[in-house]
Amino acid sequence: MVSTTPTPDSRHPDPLTLEVVELIGEVVARFHEDYEAAAAEHSLTGAQARLLSLLCLEPLPMRRLAQRLKCEPSNVTGIVDRLEARGLVERQPDPADRRVKVAAATGEGRRVARSLRESLRFAREPLAGLSEGERVALRDALRGMLGAV
Amino acid sequence: MVSTTPTPDSRHPDPLTLEVVELIGEVVARFHEDYEAAAAEHSLTGAQARLLSLLCLEPLPMRRLAQRLKCEPSNVTGIVDRLEARGLVERQPDPADRRVKVAAATGEGRRVARSLRESLRFAREPLAGLSEGERVALRDALRGMLGAV
């Protein structure tokens, strides 16, 4: 009787699945709130914070930035403009292809990004309230969700 | 020795916590993508879809809408304006207080919201790939995260 996963048909979800969906929605909402708030503390918008965080890992051409952020390249132009005006990012020419401009975080940009990462409390603090077993279970379930698609 | 949760200090998170944070970030990103895409299929923006979904549960005064959406009331005015122009929402006078206007979903609005909810596949389809035990574990961990704050 333990056997068959009780067919959580995605068209007729069972109550358990519905509750999990509800909970995920709440987590998503809180995560966003927290992210925007952390960005605002550094006088950044959410979009600016995301872009700066990306560049903090490695410099990227404008085109790739747009792909990572899932938006149009013309949009990235403006965001980089504003970050560049504040000295957090700079455009560098690509020696291999004079069409492309590589955006890179400046030293100050990296400093701000690090500070921002540290003020991102949600998804870390509440995790501290979980036992190791729960965290392992959470990890496995999340892996399953992301891998299943 | 079972006692103390192995101190996942939020300033020096262990690798397990870091991975979970990473996974949550991915889930949040996918959830948002999916939500925006589902909204776009119905020619709605994310904000419009969220507001319409709220009104689909119960009519709400503008003020409360702003609280639920965590934004300024003046912002809600515009979003309701656009939804009202499309006949998905209507403003009704509150007989008890002539200052307040209650926004309510129209029949068409409810129809669109239902259709939207059904096209929201992420957070439901991948869940189907989890065993019942995993879904229970996920539920408990999420509850713990949300409650712990």
Place this chain on the structure above:
DNA sequence: CCTGAATATTTCAGGTTGTCAAACAACCGG
């Protein structure tokens, strides 16, 4: 080498979201 297609970036126009301050109407306590 030259031409034309393709690519990377920017610019521009237009729409949506969001804030803040100010206006306005209606409520309410004294």
Place this chain on the structure above:
DNA sequence: CCGGTTGTTTGACAACCTGAAATATTCAGG
């Protein structure tokens, strides 16, 4: 009745986002 508070809207402004057009550069073929 009066003054302060509350709910909604309006206006000005900034950021985000898209789509189309302009520009510069690369690259493949003839």
